[in-house]
Amino acid sequence: MSDTHNLSTLIDALRRLPGVGAKSAARMAFHMLQHDREGAQLLSRALSEAVQKVRHCSRCYTFTEAEVCSTCLDAERDATKLCVVETPADQSALERTSAYRGLYFVLMGKLSPLDGIGPKEIGLHRLLERACDGVVTEVILATNFTAEGETTAHVIAQTLKARGLQVTRLARGVPAGSELEYVDLGTIAHALVDRR
Amino acid sequence: MSDTHNLSTLIDALRRLPGVGAKSAARMAFHMLQHDREGAQLLSRALSEAVQKVRHCSRCYTFTEAEVCSTCLDAERDATKLCVVETPADQSALERTSAYRGLYFVLMGKLSPLDGIGPKEIGLHRLLERACDGVVTEVILATNFTAEGETTAHVIAQTLKARGLQVTRLARGVPAGSELEYVDLGTIAHALVDRR
Numbered sequence: 001m002s003d004t005h006n007l008s009t010l011i012d013a014l015r016r017l018p019g020v021g022a023k024s025a026a027r028m029a030f031h032m033l034q035h036d037r038e039g040a041q042l043l044s045r046a047l048s049e050a051v052q053k054v055r056h057c058s059r060c061y062t063f064t065e066a067e068v069c070s071t072c073l074d075a076e077r078d079a080t081k082l083c084v085v086e087t088p089a090d091q092s093a094l095e096r097t098s099a100y101r102g103l104y105f106v107l108m109g110k111l112s113p114l115d116g117i118g119p120k121e122i123g124l125h126r127l128l129e130r131a132c133d134g135v136v137t138e139v140i141l142a143t144n145f146t147a148e149g150e151t152t153a154h155v156i157a158q159t160l161k162a163r164g165l166q167v168t169r170l171a172r173g174v175p176a177g178s179e180l181e182y183v184d185l186g187t188i189a190h191a192l193v194d195r196r
Numbered sequence: 197m198s199d200t201h202n203l204s205t206l207i208d209a210l211r212r213l214p215g216v217g218a219k220s221a222a223r224m225a226f227h228m229l230q231h232d233r234e235g236a237q238l239l240s241r242a243l244s245e246a247v248q249k250v251r252h253c254s255r256c257y258t259f260t261e262a263e264v265c266s267t268c269l270d271a272e273r274d275a276t277k278l279c280v281v282e283t284p285a286d287q288s289a290l291e292r293t294s295a296y297r298g299l300y301f302v303l304m305g306k307l308s309p310l311d312g313i314g315p316k317e318i319g320l321h322r323l324l325e326r327a328c329d330g331v332v333t334e335v336i337l338a339t340n341f342t343a344e345g346e347t348t349a350h351v352i353a354q355t356l357k358a359r360g361l362q363v364t365r366l367a368r369g370v371p372a373g374s375e376l377e378y379v380d381l382g383t384i385a386h387a388l389v390d391r392r
Contacts (some may be wrong), residue, residue, distance in 0.1 A: 003260045006246045013242035016235035017210075020229040026217065026285055031214040032243070033250055033259060034304050040243045042216045046209035048201045049242035050225070051233050061227060089222055109228055129311035 007033070023179040059125060059130065062088050070106060077103045082131055083140040084156060086149065093136050094142060102140070105130055110143060111152040122152065124159065131160055137165045145172060205230070206256040211244045256324065257319060258284050258302040267300060274298045278327055280352060282306050282345065290338060298336070301326055306339060309350040318348065320355065327356055341368065 007029060014025035032040040056062070057069035064159050065072075071077070081102025085091045091104050109120040119125075131139050142151035157167045172190040174183050203225060210221035228236040230389045252258070253265035260266070267273070275299025278355050303318040314323075327335050335356050339345035353363045368386040370379050 003262045003266045004250070006242070006249045007259050010239075010242040010246040010250075013235070013239040016228075016232055016239060017224045019220065019223070023285075027215070028213045029246070030259075030283060030285065032212075033246060035306070036212055037247050039209070040247045043206075043209040043212060044240045044243035044247070046202070046206040047228070047236045047243075050206040050229060050238045051240070053202045053207075054229055063203050063226075065202060066199045070199045087226060089219075089226065119287060180277075 027085075056108075057106075060104050060106055061108060061126060062091060062104065073147065076101070079135045080101060080137045081140060082136045082138070084153075085142045086144055086152070087107065090142065090144070100140075103136075107143070107152070110146075110148045111155060112148050119155065124156065127156065128159060131165055132163055136165065141169045145170075156196070168175050235246060246350045252304075253302075256300050256302055257304060257322060258287060258300065258389050265273070275331045276333045278332045278334070279338050280323065280349075280350070282340055283340060284336065296336075298334075299332075304349070305341070306342075306344045307351060315351065322350065323352065324359070326359070327361055328359055332361065334364060337363065337365045339367075 006169055010029045010033075011022075011025045012047060012184055014020055014028050015022065017025075020028070030044075053065050054063050055065070055132045055145065057064045057066075057072055059068050059072040060169045062069055062071070078101050081100075081104055083091075083094065083100060083102055084105045084107065085094065086107050088106055094100055094104075105127050107116055107127070109116060111119065111122060130136070139156075141153040141156060143156075157169070160167050171194055172187070174180065174187060174191045180188065202205075206225045206367065207218075207221045207320075208234055210216055210224050211218065213221075216224070221312045228239075248280065249261050250259050251261070253260045253262075255264050255268040258265055258267070274297050276299055277296075279298055280297060280303065281290065282303050282305065283294055284302055287302055293355075301323050303323070305313055305318045306319060307313060308316065326332075337349040337352060339349045339352075349365055353365070356363050367390055368383070369390060370383060370387045376384065
């Protein structure tokens, strides 16, 4: 209908959000226009601001609005340790543990040849340059424990070890608070192999 | 972190979309900034345009950009029939059947006293005014067959019948293409009562 052109455009635009299909997009558009126009305006401004201002840290490649992010600039952090994660969300998860005081490198993705994401797309060259700055002595691989995350860790490990860096991987094992009876067999097997 | 202020604002704004929690919002923000900045800009513009231009049809209350929507203006439609639906999406579903050529009234909601949505919020006064225009002879209630939709239909029926209008309800029964064995008992019971 010609008199709902802007509504259709909005529904199409909402479908570009990950995990949002035709019905969800229509429901979202309907909700925002009927019940939360203020929220819609807020979101419109937030999107436009973020696109203009958010860029990548030139050292660790995470999202930031400065040339170098506040974590990389933090002089109290241990610059000899570099933890490699897939996404800023993974970095936040590690930060919340307060168990790590080194620096990070964010791949902003994972190797996924079927989707056309190779070493270049995850910035392996950037990581290599960063890790070989002469200060970093240990690279901790904290990519996810999925097939793609493991492959990514493997490829990075091969590349960095060839440069003489110490490369470690987060330990696999039984999650805290869990009962063995309910833990999957692969995890128990790994916990047995990596026992200490 | 102060250097990710715009990113946090974006995540908070995305959480105002229905069905989007903290993790989904972060994933959406991450995806748009990393892989689809063009889509983010598109969505920003679409939201702002829609908020500015989309309003309610003065006759049927559906979303439109004109004073009166194209459906209400369509002279070929049967103006003696008025079909009451909850949302524009329900209206679209009925339109797709091509089985109805009358006009519509869109409640933009349903009675839900627990959420503070009473007759005033769903515009019962507007519907009353619209249905009593002297042309409408039959009001077809096509609210959903949920508890709230049924309540809404019941309240509207009571109000309109008091004004001497003929009020009908979509038939309940066995869905087309279904096998009785797999149809729920409530539906079969209704189909028996409403047999023809």
